[in-house]
Amino acid sequence: MQPTVRDRALADGLRAGQAAVEEGLLRATKSDVPFITEAARELTRSAGRRLRPLLVLLAARFGNPGAPGVVPAAVVVELTHLATYYHDHVRGEAAAGHGAPRPDADWDDDANWDNTVAVLTGDFLFARASHLLADLGPQAVRLQAQAFRRQVTGQILETTDPRGGRDPVEHHLEVLASRTGSLTAVSGQLGALASGADADVTDALARYGERLGLASHLAEEVATPIARRPTLPLRLLAGGADRKLYELLTGPADRAGYAEAMARLRTHPVLDRTREETARQADAARAALSTLPDCPARDALESLCETVTRRAAAPPSHGPDAPGSAERPYGTQ
Numbered sequence: 324m325q326p327t328v329r330d331r332a333l334a335d336g337l338r339a340g341q342a343a344v345e346e347g348l349l350r351a352t353k354s355d356v357p358f359i360t361e362a363a364r365e366l367t368r369s370a371g372r373r374l375r376p377l378l379v380l381l382a383a384r385f386g387n388p389g390a391p392g393v394v395p396a397a398v399v400v401e402l403t404h405l406a407t408y409y410h411d412h413v414r415g416e417a418a419a420g421h422g423a424p425r426p427d428a429d430w431d432d433d434a435n436w437d438n439t440v441a442v443l444t445g446d447f448l449f450a451r452a453s454h455l456l457a458d459l460g461p462q463a464v465r466l467q468a469q470a471f472r473r474q475v476t477g478q479i480l481e482t483t484d485p486r487g488g489r490d491p492v493e494h495h496l497e498v499l500a501s502r503t504g505s506l507t508a509v510s511g512q513l514g515a516l517a518s519g520a521d522a523d524v525t526d527a528l529a530r531y532g533e534r535l536g537l538a539s540h541l542a543e544e545v546a547t548p549i550a551r552r553p554t555l556p557l558r559l560l561a562g563g564a565d566r567k568l569y570e571l572l573t574g575p576a577d578r579a580g581y582a583e584a585m586a587r588l589r590t591h592p593v594l595d596r597t598r599e600e601t602a603r604q605a606d607a608a609r610a611a612l613s614t615l616p617d618c619p620a621r622d623a624l625e626s627l628c629e630t631v632t633r634r635a636a637a638p639p640s641h642g643p644d645a646p647g648s649a650e651r652p653y654g655t656q
Contacts, residue, residue, distance in 0.1 A: 324372055324374055324539065324627060324630055324631070324634075325377075325630075326377070326381070326623035326624070326626045326627050326630070327622075327623065327626035327629075327630075328619070328623050328626075329619070329622070330619035330622075332619075333384065333619040333620060333623065336380075336384075336388060337377070337380055337381075340376075340380040340383075340388070340393070340394065340397070341373065341376070341377075341380070343394045344373065344376045344380075344394055344397045344398055344401065347394055347395065347397070347398035348367050348398055348401060348402070349364070351398055351402055351448075351451045351452075351455065352364050352367055352448070352451065354447070359444070359447055362440065362444045362447075363444055363447055363448060367405060373401060374507065374510075374539065375397075375400040375401055375404050375506060375507060375510040376397035376398070376400060376401050376510070378400075378507060378510035378511050378514060378528075378532055378535075379393065379396050379397035379400055379510050379511075379513055379514035379517075380393065380397060380514065381514065381620050381623055381624055382510070382511040382512075382513075382514025382515045382518070382520070382524075382528045382620075383514045383515070383517060383518035383520075384518075384618070384619075384620035385515060385518065385520040385521075385524045385528075385615065385616065385618075385620060386515060386517075386518025386519040386520035386521075386524075387518045387519050388518060390517055390518045390519060392458075392459050392460075392463075392516075392517035392518075393514065393517045393518055395455050395458065395459060395517075396459060396463070396513040396514060396516075396517045397510075397514070398452075398455060399452045399455050399456050399459070399467065399513065400506060400509065400510045400513060402448045402449070402451055402452035402455075403448075403449070403452045403467070403470075403471070403506060404506055405445075405448050406445040406446070406448035406449045406452070407445070407471075407474055407506070452467075459513070459516075459517060462516060463513055463516060463517070466509050466512050466513060466516070467509060467513070469505075469509075470505040470506055470508065470509040471505075473500075473501040473505035474501060474502055474505050474506065476501045477497075477498050477499070477500070477501025477502030477503075477505070478501075478502060480494070480497060480498045480501065481498045481502065481552075481553055484561070485558070485562075491555075491558040491559060491561070491562040492555065492558070492559070492596075492600065494558070495553070495554075495555045495558050496537060496600075496604075498553070499536070499537045499540050499541070500533060500536075500537060502540075503536040503537065503539070503540045504532070504533035504534070504536035504537050505533070505536075506536065507532040507533060507535055507536030507539070508529045508530070508532040508533035508536065509529070509532070510532055511525075511528030511529055511531060511532035512525050512528060512529045512532070514528070515528050523614065524615060527611050527612065527614050527615055528611075528615075530608075530611035531608050531609075531611040531612055531624065532608075534604050534605070534607040534608035534611060535604075535605070535608040535627060535628065535631065537604040538601050538602075538604035538605040538608060538628070538631045538632070538635075539631050541555060541597055541600055541601040541604065541635065542601050542631045542632075542634040542635040543634075544556060544597055545594050545597050545598055545601065545634075545635045545639055546634055546635065546637065546639055546640060547639065547640050548585070548588050548589055548594070548639050548640075554597075555593075555596075555597045555600065556588065556591070556593040556594055556596075556597050557569060557572065557573070559593040559596055559597075560572070560591075560593055564591075564592070564593050565591065565593075568584055568587055568588065568591070571584035572584050572585070572588060589638075589639045594639065597635070598635045598636060601631065601632060601635040602632050602635070605628040605629075605631050605632045606628070608627075608628050609625055609628045612624055612625060
């Protein structure tokens, strides 16, 4: 997911910043043990979008974007994202009986890439992120620790159903705010903090980042419907929108009628309800920017809200494993 950037200086600065982040990731994933280096870098190469480093770089535009802590902060949030992403997918795939998700690496299936190696590789990335974070100061450490606590809380909440008659939408949004929104929020906070931006700017970017994270995740739930883990469409089905369809979708993928159930999901009204919630969260993200100075960085942040809304509005893919949108380089559009 890339912003619309019409300002040449900002576009050039983002390209340079992204290149520096990639170099920082290469350094951070290097180990004295070649196998660890390859495991960590394979995950880095296959990770796709760099939304969180992008938010750090854009947030830094409200202070000094050339401050020495900006690029390390961007590397920290990406390493944290990669580690939590991989831990989360190992947990999800194991629960579904699929084993650990593998990058496209030519490794021995029985010995090299199993759940243990995957989790420990995630731990290695956490350790590298912590090492870099220590140089950014105690406030940065506290912010990252709070975000990590919220992520773990969200992962726990995701395994539970809404209780006490609670609205499934509220429950799911709480899960996403912790699992996804917390790290996009801290990306804006760390970028502003590292650049020396004012405290009110840091707070506004935190609110923006959390809402954008929710909207982005919800858009993905519409764009690539899946039945292997809780999503808002599935929670709505389970809550009464179509319990029979929910039971078909959450059963074995080789069950009779599963393919037809997936086809029904792609045109079901619960996707429209999810689109509405995506737009609401994107609007809240945009509103959080209203107190920030009118500048090219703010325009770029607002364009991300529009990108998310458009993605949710598009017809969903015809398969749960269809790839997302391809990366595009920054440019002046």
